[in-house]
Amino acid sequence: MQLDFETTTFDKEYIVLNDTREGIVRGGRDLFDRLPQAFEGVEQIGVIGWGPQASAQAQNLRDSLAGSSVKVVVGLREGSSSREAARKAGFSEEQGTLGELFAVIAASDLVLLLISDAAQAALYQSIFQALRPGTTLGLSHGFLLGHLEQKGERFPETVDVIAVCPKGMGASVRALYLQGSDTNGAGINASFAVEQDVTGRATERALGWSVGLGAPYTFQTTLRSEYLSDLTGERSILLGGVHGIVESLYRRLRAQGLDETSAYRRSVDCVTGPISRTVSADGLIGLYRKLDAAQKEEFAQAYAAAYPVGLELTHEIYDEVSSGNEIRSVILAGQRLDRFPMSKIDQAEMWQAGEVARRDRDDDALPLDPFTAGTFCGVMMGQIDTLVEKGHPYSEIANESVIEATDSLNPYMHARGIAYMVDNCSTTARLGARKWAPRFDYLLTQAAYPAIDQKSTDLDSGLIKAFENHPIHEVLRICAEMRPSVNISVQ
Template sequence: MTTNDLDFRTTVFDKEYITLAGTREGIVRGGRHLFDRLPQAFEGVDQIAVIGWGPQGSAQAQNLRDSLGGRLKVVVGLRAGSSSFAAARAAGFSEDDGTLGEMFAVIAASDMVLLLISDAAQAELHEEIFGALRPDATLGLSHGFLLGYLTQQGSHFPTGLDVIAVCPKGMGASVRALYVQGAETNGAGINASFAVEQNVSGRAVERALGWSVALGAPYTFRTTLRSEYLSDLTGERAILLGGVHGIVESLYRRFEDQGMSATEAYRHSVDAVTGPISRTVSTDGLLGLYQRLDDADREVFARAYVAAYPVGLELTHEIYDEVDAGNEIRSVILAGKRLARFPMGRIDRAEMWRAGEIARESRDDKALPLDPFTAGVFCGVMMGQIDTFIEKGHPYSEIANESVIEATDSLNPYMHARGVAYMVDNCSTTARLGSRKWAPRFDYLLTQTAYPAVDHSTSELGADLVKAFEEHPIHEVLRICAQMRPPVDIFVQ
């Protein structure tokens, strides 16, 4: 893709340009002062349907309703008999006022349909959903999985529809929690990308931007639906979930083998990553984390980074290739057919995660260690993902958000509050499957190749990798992105 491919025009919102690593990208900043423009952005739309009440569906339905303030009708559609009807009613949606109903009836009655059911359900029901859509409706997605599935099947979206995407760079709970904070802090929220797959009406860009602003996104950048699912599926299998899962399990065992108690090993592995390391990267970037260390700790960081970076680069390339070839999407669909017979087990019963429950009970966040070895491993794997996405031609906004910002500003704070095991056991089915599949690969390669390289050998290549890290363009990209960061940290209820 080229910069021109990602440019866009809007007459409703104020577009500005940022330059990231020499590439100009158009963005739109959000904020509650823009909510009065939403009816203009949604011109021609009287009713917006949010289909599904999972983490994204529940968050987006409430944010849209609150932002629009009754100027457009927001209706939640659920499968007949769904247990989520009670939760939607508790959040203020109701059959009595026409804001809650059976999904296919809601789809047929709506001008804009945001399809936020699970990936497997989208694949299973897409033909029936397409058949229920109005001929001139706008179909909205928050993930490109369905495009990947349709491509595999040699199929496509119905002609005559606008097809757009707004993809928050964080979990649904973050989308809602930071929006609620934004009532007092204008602009608090989760960044989002948007894509326009089909623009029949000529209004697709405005509707996508209106959707993103209504969700509370501090800034919105453009991507393509294909680019989004390639980076998103890869990222959640790498540093966002599967990678961090494998990293902390390998480090926990390493620290225990070196003589630490279970609680100490947890502090120096899991707590260090999800606490001080992530907080520092969130505010000061990867280079800021490195520069915060003293000379001795920088040497420890560098040795760990040099050993972990090749693992991150190799595995992220492999994951990306599997996603690009359609194998990961196919794997999710096949697994969905097995889950009734072979449901996913929980990982939180293992000794490490039980130790974590005990460790969190007595944790003092101010006293947590910023372990330099852990930091080097985490940043090495993260940089492997960054360089993979650069090589594959993704825009820098997407690279920064999918590789760094989503991890440190959304996912890791939840893991810090409730544990990595909690996240692995409670995220989307697609992400849970990906983490279980790829976390052992990260664990294995770090344990079998990276740590022995640290313990038993040195390499002249190490100095080159450290210099490349110090001079990497991602640092300036993150500095610019940080200027648009909301002035609040996520809270976990």
């Protein structure tokens, strides 16, 4: 995928990832004084919603634009239970920074539509009618594009359509912005896309939005590419995959005679702790090189068994997303939720063991289990190779497959548990994790681990050599230079 863009407000740089040149914009608090120029013609930014992303983005943009003539206003439905939370964060009706959803849309020059996917699908026609010609519609996820394609409909031709997609959950977007108040360039990286440019200002507004959120680096993508990789990633290694991996590993370790806490340490804690920290700092190849000869052999066996599972299931997930089946299933599930609400997933033995294990955990003493590492990295590489095969830019592949996991999601999982993470993300992600985690669990348990235990000749010994020579390692090395300058802190 060849992409390029022009900006007169910010300084564009180039990086080369696997022989492909990609344009990027470096962020930083020293660029906040350029935001009024980026938002030329914008007097009001309407942030619609108050979920994790909306609340984080509204506060970040308000703080970044302080002292400028651009006003950030939050729009909520009448009677919304989130209204009080928005007031506590400093938005109010009296100041004109909190209002009714459609009134805010109609009055805003840049509308950031950050309500749930299900709400977007239900309300998009009314939202489109409220948009004034010549304004800009902003999204942080391409779900609505996928839904429109299923309906045979389009965005209004009279408005810009852009996207800025932070590579982390809303809590990370806000927390790193606050942590970086004294550290220039601290935040969550983001991708941006321009779907329609009616005003001729779409790119500048998208980049201004990203810089205003505190993104240290902004990469380019397309709206379709973003939602394909994002929905696939959250159903694979980011949520559904990691959920299924640790479930299968925990049961395997318990069957081998480990007690509950030890099994939890070597499965869940290992993935969200030492594995994620090592990959974040040194990449996948750095994790592998950290192991001794015997550990590398154990890693290689687990990797050779898990990689085909990750590759097969991520291909299936991608096909379900690109065909529209996954989007339709989310819409249908949303229609059932009033009658069949999602239950929490923290009642099984492993999740209960985690509650105990986290009470006295010593992070410095956590084991880096080579079998767990090989299994996790095998599934992750299966996702990477799927997105490579489908033609996604390497910056997007690295972010959606590795960086978002190790630098944003996994730290929260480590602090509060994977079950907590799954139960406190978007409805779309929760549904996807519940649907696909059992598939990863099943194939690892029924196919991958028996192949190792039975010393099957079907295990491809060449996979580890392909892993060692994979171009993703150089991509991650370059991307590591663009990671946030402070680590996420989970209180």
